[in-house]
Each structure stands twice: as structure tokens, then as C-alpha cells.
Amino acid sequence: IGELPMPTRTGYTFSGWIALEIQESALTPETKFNLKKDVTAIARWEEITYTINYFDQPISDGGSYTLLKTITLTYTSEFTHPTKESLGLTARENLVAVGLSLEKVTLENLAQFGEKVKVSDIVTNREIDQIDIYIQYANSKYTLTLDATPGTFNSSGESIKKIPVT
Numbered sequence: 001i002g003e004l005p006m007p008t009r010t011g012y013t014f015s016g017w018i019a020l021e022i023q024e025s026a027l028t029p030e031t032k033f034n035l036k037k038d039v040t041a042i043a044r045w046e047e048i049t050y051t052i053n054y055f056d057q058p059i060s061d062g063g064s065y066t067l068l069k070t071i072t073l074t075y076t077s078e079f080t081h082p083t084k085e086s087l088g089l090t091a092r093e094n095l096v097a098v099g100l101s102l103e104k105v106t107l108e109n110l111a112q113f114g115e116k117v118k119v120s121d122i123v124t125n126r127e128i129d130q131i132d133i134y135i136q137y138a139n140s141k142y143t144l145t146l147d148a149t150p151g152t153f154n155s156s157g158e159s160i161k162k163i164p165v166t
Contacts, residue, residue: 009043009045011074011076011120012047014044015044016044047074047075047076049072049074049129050075052070052073053132054135065134068082069086077119079117080115081112081115082113082114089135096140097113099112100135102133107136143163145160146162148160
């Protein structure tokens with residue numbers, strides 16, 4: 001047959017041509033046959049599996065990003081972003097986690113914790129099968145002080161807990 005064109009499809013890998021009308025169903029450049037009628041070959045596709053990583057921001061300048069969670073899904077999968085609680089996020093001094101982004105630092109176009117999403121909506125480059133998502137923080141405007149006296153919040157005996165709120 002000779003060289004065959006390679007189609008592309010977002011979220012899938014092309015795995016070859018198949019012709020159902022002839023006995024040798026997989027078509028390659030080396031395939032030889034005598035056509036006695038028109039033949040239609042259809043593309044075979046394999047859905048790409050994506051690794052989605054959730055990273056927390058460094059606590060200090062020059063620090064490293066911390067991998068909090070990894071999930072593996074296919075291009076057509078729907079899933080729910082983790083909640084703050086399921087990621088183990090805790091309040092930081094004067095900062096509060098406000099959303100998720102494909103960019104390391106931004107407060108624009110944030111996805112929300114616990115938001116339902118399709119993998120196909122966040123895949124921006126079909127050549128990459130890894131998607132990194134970053135927790136985004138904003139300065140808190142207020143502090144909610146919880147006073148559990150005479151009770152405590154943990155084994156350290158703290159009875160006061162301060163939570164930053166935007």
C-alpha cells in the first residue's frame with residue numbers, strides 16, 4: 001500500500017488502520033492485496049490515560065511544591081476535584097486556600113474545591129499525559145477565632161484556634 005497518513009484526535013492515540021472488508025484487517029505500509037471492490041479502512045484509537053497531580057504551594061520563598069494527591073483518569077472521565085479537607089489543607093498565617101489552577105501562581109479562572117469537571121475540559125496539550133494542578137492562596141481579610149475553653153482542639157491542649165477567612 002505504501003505510507004499511510006496518521007490522523008490525530010485529542011485525548012486519543014492513533015493505533016492503526018483496520019479494514020473490515022478484507023481478511024487481513026490491519027493495514028500497514030507493507031500490506032499487499034488485490035482490490036476487487038472499494039474498501040473502507042477505519043482508524044483505531046486508544047484513549048489516553050492522564051495522571052493528575054495536585055500540588056500545594058511552598059510555605060516559604062525558595063521552598064518546593066508538595067505533591068498532595070495523584071489520580072489517574074482517561075480523557076472522557078468525569079471526576080470531582082478533591083475538597084480542602086481531603087487534601088489535608090490547613091490554614092496558613094494570613095492566607096486561605098481559594099481554589100485550583102493549572103498555573104503555579106494565579107488568582108484568575110480558578111477551579112473550586114469539590115467541583116465536578118471533565119478531563120477533556122482541562123487537557124490543554126494532547127502531547128502531554130500529565131496534568132499538574134496547584135492550590136492557590138489569597139490573603140485572608142478576617143480571622144475567625146474559635147474558643148473551645150474549657151475544651152481543647154487536639155492533644156496539645158490548644159483551646160483557641162484562629163482561622164483566616166476571605
